[in-house]
Amino acid sequence: MSQKRIGLLFGGCSGEHEVSIVSAKTIANALSQDENRDRYQVLPFYIRKDGYWYSDDTAARVLESTTPLSTDSPCDRTLWQFPDSAAEVDVWFPVLHGPNGEDGSIQGLLQLMQVPYVGSGIVGSSVGMDKIAMKMAFAQAGLPQVKYEAVTRAQVWSDSCVFPKLCDDIEASLGYPCFVKPANLGSSVGIAKVRSRQELEAALDNAASYDRRIIVEAGVTAREVECAVLGNDYPKASVVGEITFDSDFYDYETKYTAGKSQLFIPANLPEEVIEQIRERAIQGFQAVDAAGEARVDFFYIEATGEVLINEINTLPGFTATSMYPQLWAATGIPLPELVHRLVELAIERHP
Numbered sequence: 556m557s558q559k560r561i562g563l564l565f566g567g568c569s570g571e572h573e574v575s576i577v578s579a580k581t582i583a584n585a586l587s588q589d590e591n592r593d594r595y596q597v598l599p600f601y602i603r604k605d606g607y608w609y610s611d612d613t614a615a616r617v618l619e620s621t622t623p624l625s626t627d628s629p630c631d632r633t634l635w636q637f638p639d640s641a642a643e644v645d646v647w648f649p650v651l652h653g654p655n656g657e658d659g660s661i662q663g664l665l666q667l668m669q670v671p672y673v674g675s676g677i678v679g680s681s682v683g684m685d686k687i688a689m690k691m692a693f694a695q696a697g698l699p700q701v702k703y704e705a706v707t708r709a710q711v712w713s714d715s716c717v718f719p720k721l722c723d724d725i726e727a728s729l730g731y732p733c734f735v736k737p738a739n740l741g742s743s744v745g746i747a748k749v750r751s752r753q754e755l756e757a758a759l760d761n762a763a764s765y766d767r768r769i770i771v772e773a774g775v776t777a778r779e780v781e782c783a784v785l786g787n788d789y790p791k792a793s794v795v796g797e798i799t800f801d802s803d804f805y806d807y808e809t810k811y812t813a814g815k816s817q818l819f820i821p822a823n824l825p826e827e828v829i830e831q832i833r834e835r836a837i838q839g840f841q842a843v844d845a846a847g848e849a850r851v852d853f854f855y856i857e858a859t860g861e862v863l864i865n866e867i868n869t870l871p872g873f874t875a876t877s878m879y880p881q882l883w884a885a886t887g888i889p890l891p892e893l894v895h896r897l898v899e900l901a902i903e904r905h906p
């Protein structure tokens with residue numbers, strides 16, 4: 556059996572660049588472990604923060620050191636010249652979180668290349684990434700979620716009385732605390748929990764620096780639970796996991812600093828709640844037309860028994876503190892088997 560060449564794409568023009576490198580390292584190791592050693596040859600492709608592609612030794616060095624390349628030095632290719640070895644890839648494995656990687660951009664490029672790629676297609680990626688579009692799709696599927704308002708950068712950075720009126724409306728409809736988020740990001744980058752008018756104004760201004768689309772959500776006091784999904788047309792849900800932490804919310808530092816959060820897998824929840832979460836994870840996956848992999852995040856409000864869908868991540872993290880691989884390991888699919896299945900699902904979807 557000849558080895559398949561897996562084009563591992565990581566880095567990217569995204570606020571989650573650093574997380575992507577760490578996730579990609581985990582996946583590269585898993586693709587080279589056990590039976591995967593005979594199945595796959597990993598070709599690393601690193602996308603610098605300014606969009607230039609690097610392969611071979613340079614990409615391998617970034618992966619090994621988990622240190623991004625500086626954008627100060629010029630690249631000897633143009634933005635549209637891909638490394639020659641890109642033509643040798645049998646299956647692409649994007650491990651790019653956030654804008655330009657999880658939002659349908661790279662999926663469009665890979666689709667044009669006519670080479671199978673892991674994960675969601677263009678629609679699933681873009682609808683899953685944009686929290687406003689995602690919530691509309693979830694609402695259409697009848698999935699309960701928090702109350703929210705959609706905002707544009709133009710409203711936030713307007714010269715007139717539009718901005719004060721916008722803040723009045725948010726205060727009236729959502730109250731405090733509320734969460735301000737760039738619509739297209741992840742790892743809590745650009746997210747703020749706000750408790751006052753002054754914080755709201757600052758948070759909207761900050762979110763507008765990341766994205767022209769912004770979402771503001773009513774804050775809930777809830778347990779945070781996550782469920783992993785795997786599959787194409789017949790997706791399966793993993794066991795459910797819970798995250799606890801002492802910080803104000805599950806922010807970037809809490810997510811990626813060892814010891815700042817605790818994961819409980821499986822979550823200690825009533826059986827009917829677990830089943831509801833697993834069912835809704837699959838409904839959320841299908842509502843945005845996701846494929847391959849996704850992690851669906853929920854709020855469980857213990858006092859009322861409500862389960863609210865928070866979001867879907869169509870390119871979930873694979874860092875040491877990330878839930879997706881741990882949820883599958885606890886469900887009986889160890890990491891090398893998981894990445895193998897993801898490659899097989901890519902081939903099934905793009906025969």
Ligand SMILES: Nc1ncnc2c1ncn2[C@@H]1O[C@H](COP(=O)(O)OP(=O)(O)OP(=O)(O)O)[C@@H](O)[C@H]1O
Nearest residue numbers: 701734740741742743744772773774775804805866
């Ligand atoms: N409406 C809300 N009420 C209470 N807490 C919230 C709310 N929205 C977000 N949070 C807090 O902020 C965290 C990050 O939110 P969210 O999952 O939407 O962001 P993200 O950047 O897409 O994260 P990731 O992709 O890394 O999971 C949540 O895990 C939770 O701790």
Ligand SMILES: C[C@@H](N)C(=O)O
Nearest residue numbers: 652741742868871872
């Ligand atoms: C990578 C990060 N956005 C996650 O959802 O795990």
Ligand SMILES: [Mg+2]
Nearest residue numbers: 741742866868
């Ligand atoms: Mg997310």
Ligand SMILES: [Mg+2]
Nearest residue numbers: 852865866868
């Ligand atoms: Mg989340």
